[in-house]
Amino acid sequence: MKAxxxxxxxxxxxxxxxxxxxxxxxxxxxxxxxxxxxxxxxTVATHAFADFPTPVVLGHEMAGVVGGLGPxxxxxxxxxxxxxxxxxxxxxxxxCVDGRAYQCGRPGxxxxxxxxxxxxxxxxxxxxxxxxxxxxxxxxxxVHENQLTAVPRRLPFAPAALxxxxxxxxxxxxxxxxxxxxxxxxxxIGAGGVGLxxxxxxxxxxxxxxxxxxxxxxxxxxxxxxxxxxxxxxATTDAVTAVRELTGGGVRHAFDVVxxxxxxxxxxxxxxxxxxxxxxxxxxxxxxxxxSLPRLLLEQKSIQGLIMGSGNPRRDIPRxxxxxxxxxxxxxxxxxxxxxxxxxDAGYASLRDPEVARVVITSF
Numbered sequence: 001m002k003a004x005x006x007x008x009x010x011x012x013x014x015x016x017x018x019x020x021x022x023x024x025x026x027x028x029x030x031x032x033x034x035x036x037x038x039x040x041x042x043t044v045a046t047h048a049f050a051d052f053p054t055p056v057v058l059g060h061e062m063a064g065v066v067g068g069l070g071p072x073x074x075x076x077x078x079x080x081x082x083x084x085x086x087x088x089x090x091x092x093x094x095x096c097v098d099g100r101a102y103q104c105g106r107p108g109x110x111x112x113x114x115x116x117x118x119x120x121x122x123x124x125x126x127x128x129x130x131x132x133x134x135x136x137x138x139x140x141x142x143v144h145e146n147q148l149t150a151v152p153r154r155l156p157f158a159p160a161a162l163x164x165x166x167x168x169x170x171x172x173x174x175x176x177x178x179x180x181x182x183x184x185x186x187x188x189i190g191a192g193g194v195g196l197x198x199x200x201x202x203x204x205x206x207x208x209x210x211x212x213x214x215x216x217x218x219x220x221x222x223x224x225x226x227x228x229x230x231x232x233x234x235a236t237t238d239a240v241t242a243v244r245e246l247t248g249g250g251v252r253h254a255f256d257v258v259x260x261x262x263x264x265x266x267x268x269x270x271x272x273x274x275x276x277x278x279x280x281x282x283x284x285x286x287x288x289x290x291x292s293l294p295r296l297l298l299e300q301k302s303i304q305g306l307i308m309g310s311g312n313p314r315r316d317i318p319r320x321x322x323x324x325x326x327x328x329x330x331x332x333x334x335x336x337x338x339x340x341x342x343x344x345d346a347g348y349a350s351l352r353d354p355e356v357a358r359v360v361i362t363s364f
Contacts, residue, residue: 002364003057003121003138004344005128006045011054013045013344018057018138019122022068024112026145027120028076029068030084034157035136035361036061037347038165038193044131056129057121059361060086062136063151063160075145081155082148083321085164085313086132089146099315102308110144136161137344139364149317152325158338158360159324159331162193163317165308166358167331170197170257172309172316173280174205178253182206185247187270188228189239190257190281191219193334193358196226198255198280200329203227209247213239213266216354226330234266243270255280261287264303274300280309338362 001020004013023029041058052058062084066076076082088107089096095103110133112120119127120142121135135141151160170193174180186202188195191214202210203226211230212223220231232242244250250272256264259281267277291303309316323329336356339347340363347359 001139002341003135004059004341005055005057005123007055009048009054010046013137015342016123018128020138020140020142021118021120021122023070023073023142024117025070026072026074027070027142028066028073028082028145028148030062030064030082030141030143030148031067032062032064032136032139032141032364033362034063034161035059036161036166037344037351037359037361039351040165041131041137042348052131053129055123056131057135057138058131059136059138060084060132060134061161061165062134062141063157063163064141067140073145076148076150080150081153081160083151083160083164083317084134084136084141084143085147085149085168085308085317086134087147087308087311087313088133088144091146099312100310101312101314102310110146137341137361139341149313151318151321155321155325158335158362160321161360162331162334162358163320164313166193166334167197167320167329168311168313168316169280169309170194171201171320171329172311173255173278173306174198174201174253176310176316177304177306178255178276178278180205180207180253183208184253185209185251185272187211187213187243187251187254187267188223188257189213189255189263189267191216191223192257194281195255195257196223196334196357198257199223199226199228204323204328209251211243211246211251213243218354222333222357225333240266240269247272249273250275252276253278257281259283259286261289264289268301268303271301277301277303279303279305334358335360340364
């Protein structure tokens with residue numbers, strides 16, 4: 001098959017021929033129809049990570065059609081439409097049994113045994129790393145069935161691909177992590193793809209005030225379309241002062257989708273007494289956050305890190321798909337460009353344009 005391979009850190013994505021194995025055990029062979037360009041994949045491609053040695057095929061926002069099944073796979077049938085998710089869950093550890101798939105204690109059980117089994121991907125007889133158990137920047141993907149979720153066939157592939165990461169993370173942080181209730185107030189720092197999903201979910205939850213914060217006016221205009229009641233350009237305005245004035249003392253929930261110490265500190269300062277701060281994104285190392293313990297105690301605030309929107313993919317992805325089909329969750333406006341498999345480098349470059357929310361590969 002054709003796949004976009006990263007042969008060296010920082011070397012970009014090169015379209016190459018890669019061999020893909022037959023499905024074993026509970027594996028599912030997926031014909032990839034759409035694959036989103038998430039910044040996490042770009043970070044992996046440009047930094048050395050022990051878990052992703054090169055050569056590697058990345059891509060973790062993917063949707064496609066089931067084309068083959070391993071002998072032990074039971075969750076799907078050939079022809080099913082599925083969405084991939086980087087949440088790797090075993091299904092039997094205490095966290096999984098408790099419904100916390102995102103905190104699975106044995107995620108490695110979704111992968112092949114490197115000693116006993118041949119690699120899923122190879123080139124000229126040598127292994128090729130499959131990023132996050134998915135490897136969606138390719139014509140096909142061989143995935144453990146636990147990393148896949150069935151979606152309605154009438155759901156278009158391009159927006160469907162976003163469900164497994166950007167939507168699950170942004171919307172889930174609001175609906176699962178913070179459990180925003182009707183009438184509560186929300187601030188979202190960072191109006192990119194994940195932030196826009198957080199804004200949209202806050203509208204669905206019935207938040208009375210939704211303040212979007214970013215340094216680009218184009219992103220803030222898009223945030224209004226997704227449901228923000230107010231917007232603040234933090235490059236020209238003191239965001240903390242603005243949010244506290246807009247909400248009469250601060251918000252109940254503040255989501256830091258950027259993920260640096262400065263934005264998390266802003267989130268803490270713009271929450272009201274007893275408010276919650278949720279760290280959703282992480283830019284680089286993020287830095288070190290300094291906390292005043294007396295202030296934290298007296299103001300009764302909480303800080304929580306959220307991974308993948310505290311999501312259970314098999315529960316949440318179908319819910320978000322239904323919300324989209326009902327016209328209540330806007331995914332079409334997130335898909336700014338559709339490209340071919342060989343255009344990934346140019347696609348990532350286009351994400352620097354604030355008018356571009358998400359780029360999705362739809363031609364393979």
